Amino acid sequence: MLAAAMMLLPISMMAQLKSFTLDDLMWGGSNYWNLQPKNIYTAWWGDCLLELKTDEVCVRTDKKGKLTAEPHATLFTLDEVKAAVDETTYGKVHHLLNVSFPDGEATLAFIRTNKCNVLYDWKAKKVAWSQELEKGASLKDFSNAAKAQAYVKNFNLFITDAEGMMHQISTDGSRDLLYGESVHRDEFGIHKGTFWSPKGNKLAFYRMDQSMVTDFPLVDNSTRVATLAPEKYPMAGMTSHVVSVGIYSLKATKTVYLKTGDATNRYFTNIAWSPDETTLYVIEVPRSQDKAELVAYDAETGERKGVLYTETHPRYVEPMNPIVFLPWDNSKFIYQSRRDGYNHFYLFDTTGKELAQLTKGNFEVIDFIGFNTKDKSLIFKANADSPICHNLYSVNVKTQKMLRLDNGQGVHRASLSASGTYLVDSWSAPDTYRCIDLVSTTKPEPQRMQTAPSPWVGYNVPEFSCGTIKAADDSTDLYYRMVKPVNFDPTKKYPTVVYVYGGPHAHNVNGSWNYAARPWEVYMAQKGYLLFIVDNRGSQYRGLAFENCTHRQLGVIEMQDQMRGVDFLKSLPYVDETRLGVHGWSFGGFMTTNLMCSYPDVFKAGVAGGPVIDWSLYEVMYGERYMDTPEENPEGYEGSNLLKKAGNLKGRLQIIVGYNDPTCVLQHSMSFLRAAADAGTQPDYFVYPGQGHNMMGKDMVHLHERITRYFDDFLK
């Protein structure tokens, strides 16, 4: 009866649906976590799947790899752990959500407190081993094999070994000379500075001399008197840092440095160990970034053994993945390359002989996940079934036969068991918030572990759609997402905001939940805006030519494609072409400012976050890859320099930055404001003191309230 009555509710009652607040939607908002879908935390103990809960660890699979029925068997509980891991001695264990299981045979759980690394034996119900953590240590890197803990303290690199002995690897560390930290500003896939050898006998590490790099004067306004917090920031064309790679031997207690020759203007990337620990592999890139060389070094002496493989490209080569050895054959390794136009796996032997291309086709290998060591295959993520999906695949090394492991829809994330026989697949699709499946990597018949119900039930949710338009070359398909205003009425005309990123290494549209719509788009749709997002050429996962056509002229092709999006919008009867807005952050801030200044009669209002304004103010690694140096490419720098376009501004443009942005420094926006004032145009401006390139925490809510208000003020 009630159900029948509800079906007869008039439309006006439908409006009783709840509306989202920014505190509901935004990461950092006070109600954000309440509106996230349920999750299961899991870990692998060998090939046995465990579920991690706050207060217990349960067994989820039987020996045949089948999901067990409820109630799941408890492996151990938090109470048991607490009874064994004395809080005073070892520090407090708060929950079991991030316990790991280093050994598939032993009944040992690795637990890290704020005081110790602990191996807890749940069978014996006692601490099997522990190691105190150094206070003030950062960048902790633990070797399971050696039970040794590498860390950085006061700019120097240390190891505490399994017996608790402290090895001081460097003594002259400083702001100018960094040890064990990530280098080359995290480009080339680098995101750490220490690399344990497979058996834990040796630690390779970065050493970066940046004494010759100009300091950018960032200022910390949170102290009693504002203080200088300078950032070593090499700008395009200027003197850069010099990196070397050291190898410390725990046994010999000494360091050798790789004999690379003069390291000036060279990048040392994608460090990898041979399984026998005798050789260290580095992919070396010259500052021009038109070449990548896979170089082998003797790990004992640091001698350069030779170049195994060289790849060149007149635009740029960007190695992002270290080589990986086959677990069943230490003479062979996998190399990832985009040399045929898409990122694929290649099999090499250690003499540098290329044995096979393992994957092939007009799709991108997105992520190497691991090996199935039993049937000798690679497990990986790729977009082979659709350019906007990320699916899971295996490829057999011998037969090169590729097998899809999932449903071929959506965006998937996998966690592989020890032998690679099973994986946990957490995925979403446009109409599916989150599903978690257990999958055999040989017989891919997913066993469903969880279908999270949408936490958005009862809310007035807009319509999300996806499609393609042609790029400005009239042939390339570009994927777009559209978010229609809530209570959409096709006879009305809506103010429309283009959200844009547009740069390399990112994309906005994919086959995940709601086509990856950002929470703010939902908020804007609730406010009566139509949102449109198209991934132009230059963006991610569409192959090399799609990406590198923007080389030496950032912004030009990207804007041409975005304007095709605008043409498409103008063709829609419900888009009010007199009320077009644009918003983006970082490269998207560059795009937004560029679009506002290049098409001043098209866009009425824009909000540009953390924009690049002048590529000569951007850093060496990223900047020179796409633009070369200002000396090599003066026309490109001139053409993309928004200072030259500041005088064109007609619409309302607000630039928003983090005051302490170490990535896209304040000088960008400051220079633009200066240029605009000189040219007599009136951009608006806002800064978040204490924030970096992207806003963190509660400021995300504040920021999006701010962005929304700007469109409410000047577009609605």
Place this chain on the structure above:
Amino acid sequence: MLAAAMMLLPISMMAQLKSFTLDDLMWGGSNYWNLQPKNIYTAWWGDCLLELKTDEVCVRTDKKGKLTAEPHATLFTLDEVKAAVDETTYGKVHHLLNVSFPDGEATLAFIRTNKCNVLYDWKAKKVAWSQELEKGASLKDFSNAAKAQAYVKNFNLFITDAEGMMHQISTDGSRDLLYGESVHRDEFGIHKGTFWSPKGNKLAFYRMDQSMVTDFPLVDNSTRVATLAPEKYPMAGMTSHVVSVGIYSLKATKTVYLKTGDATNRYFTNIAWSPDETTLYVIEVPRSQDKAELVAYDAETGERKGVLYTETHPRYVEPMNPIVFLPWDNSKFIYQSRRDGYNHFYLFDTTGKELAQLTKGNFEVIDFIGFNTKDKSLIFKANADSPICHNLYSVNVKTQKMLRLDNGQGVHRASLSASGTYLVDSWSAPDTYRCIDLVSTTKPEPQRMQTAPSPWVGYNVPEFSCGTIKAADDSTDLYYRMVKPVNFDPTKKYPTVVYVYGGPHAHNVNGSWNYAARPWEVYMAQKGYLLFIVDNRGSQYRGLAFENCTHRQLGVIEMQDQMRGVDFLKSLPYVDETRLGVHGWSFGGFMTTNLMCSYPDVFKAGVAGGPVIDWSLYEVMYGERYMDTPEENPEGYEGSNLLKKAGNLKGRLQIIVGYNDPTCVLQHSMSFLRAAADAGTQPDYFVYPGQGHNMMGKDMVHLHERITRYFDDFLK
């Protein structure tokens, strides 16, 4: 006929009157100088008045002090000067507008080129004396008596004497140790760092050790990579600089320093020489600023000879004027004090004996202009006839009889002849843009030299009016100015903007042209706004109690008075009380932000320029005078701290600052933005890179376009 026809023009044709642009109105605008009234540049040669023109100097008075009839006799021409002052040797003389006449007897004109100081003898038609200027010299201070040039170069102090010999007075000057520069952040009337003795035999100078003062990290964004441009900035309660006073003797070629004892936390102000050069007088103020001591030092030895006079006040004593000796009696001098509640002249002898109070009454002596040495009187500016006028007076030292020298209206500026017998009076009044009179200081019957026609003829000029309201104490009269919208219609309701400064040492309303209306007010009136400006208690020229009632609680009484202004506005039928805005700069920015946050339901929109946000971030000298230290007055600092009120903001508030402001440092606005983001309120913001506390040049136009647009966006 034409005139008659014009009188019959209908109102609609009246609207054909021209409108001002910001380029017309604002200093820095491209048409600003074309809309300024005509001026006459004059100089005194003894008691003979000369008119300075670009290409000639004319004689304007006869020996009896009467204006001569046209054509005026030419004294010398630019061509004659150029013929004698060889460009290659002496540098180029571009015009004669800033020539001076150091000796009333000799036919010598002092001319400064970019290369030399020159005395040109117009009778002999040749260079009588010259002196090359040091390149890179700054803070040039020339002694006419000694023909010696003091200057600062690379932080050190030098003199070039009449014979061209260079005296290096200091050698250890640096950013940390300044010589010959203004000290104590230009408070206490200090605005230079060198003080020639009357006969030019000695130079007193400041030396400031600021090595112990915290650097505020200002950043220059105009360089290839932004660079640090730190400012030594002692904040309230923090360690301040230490100043000493040196005396260099040109004859002895050596320096003595005044033996002041420990100079820590002391201010050395208002340096004055005895006419015989044997004694240097300094008014000394302790850091607490509750005392001023007039101290005499032996100029030969630096010995402290004693305290001549001491003044104390539980709030503060602020000596702003050095003592001045009577030209006809070297044993007596004039001291200015507000000890009876208003600033007045007192006569002392050099033993410290007070002989007489020369002026008295509920008015302020504003400026000492000079002496009439013939009838032994002081010539000065005061507001004795009206609190908002500045008139010229003489007072006889013997009889203390005061005589007004002008018409008793408006605001006057005087230039006195050598003997003080005559003065040139340049003045304006509410309906008079600029008049220039020649006045005898004994028989004040003005001879009109010029009545400048209004350059605003043909423009649609708003109505300016002035009146008083009662302060929040219900008794004190406060003066206001009102600028009505052009084409004012009393039956309409107008958006209304309160312009405010409100702090000490400044006022907004006086009896000059249009009651001192600022050009922007005219622009806003053209845009349809009503402007209202009231000088609250705490502001200038109304006596000590009027000013110092704000002590230890800046903003409190000032806002109470401003809200009386709002009450008055609300009582006017043509003021739209739902559309009230507020704007001010510096202290006025503090007031604007404070009003927006303290009365969030009253003001709909505000623009705060260079605001003080937290007095603990302001400098020691000004800040502690009015607020004491944060330690001494925690409640006062807390109560005036706008960070605590940031969460109250409801209306639209834009804060605008110069990015390189060394006076009210960026930390003020940054802290406010941080506090607002934390509290979830949304101020707007703009910065002018490269600008200081006040905008210079073309940015003034941009700034006022910006301010206007903000009110157009959110108030209109």
